[in-house]
Amino acid sequence: MNMNPLKAITRNCRKATFLADKRMDGKLTFRESIELRIHLVGCGACRLYTIQSAKISQMINELLKSQPQDIRLDSSFKANLQERINDEMNKN
Numbered sequence: 001m002n003m004n005p006l007k008a009i010t011r012n013c014r015k016a017t018f019l020a021d022k023r024m025d026g027k028l029t030f031r032e033s034i035e036l037r038i039h040l041v042g043c044g045a046c047r048l049y050t051i052q053s054a055k056i057s058q059m060i061n062e063l064l065k066s067q068p069q070d071i072r073l074d075s076s077f078k079a080n081l082q083e084r085i086n087d088e089m090n091k092n
Contacts, residue, residue, distance in 0.1 A: 013046055020050040
């Protein structure tokens with residue numbers, strides 16, 4: 001059973017949140033932009049997600065701008081992180 005394309009757009013929150021994030025990177029196609037707008041008209045949860053996500057990104061950008069640009073992770077932290085990643089990947 002094929003769903004009407006308009007209904008598919010309005011009912012797919014997962015795709016809408018993906019498109020909202022993609023829009024923040026400025027990489028939406030015209031079609032994706034229209035699909036997102038249609039979805040946001042009828043979905044308050046995704047509208048709220050879009051607003052909150054934009055605010056979080058803005059806050060992170062402001063925080064990063066206020067920090068010195070020469071911040072580097074120390075070698076022991078990197079080694080520990082790499083070990084944790086490897087352990088997680090080898091669990092399968």
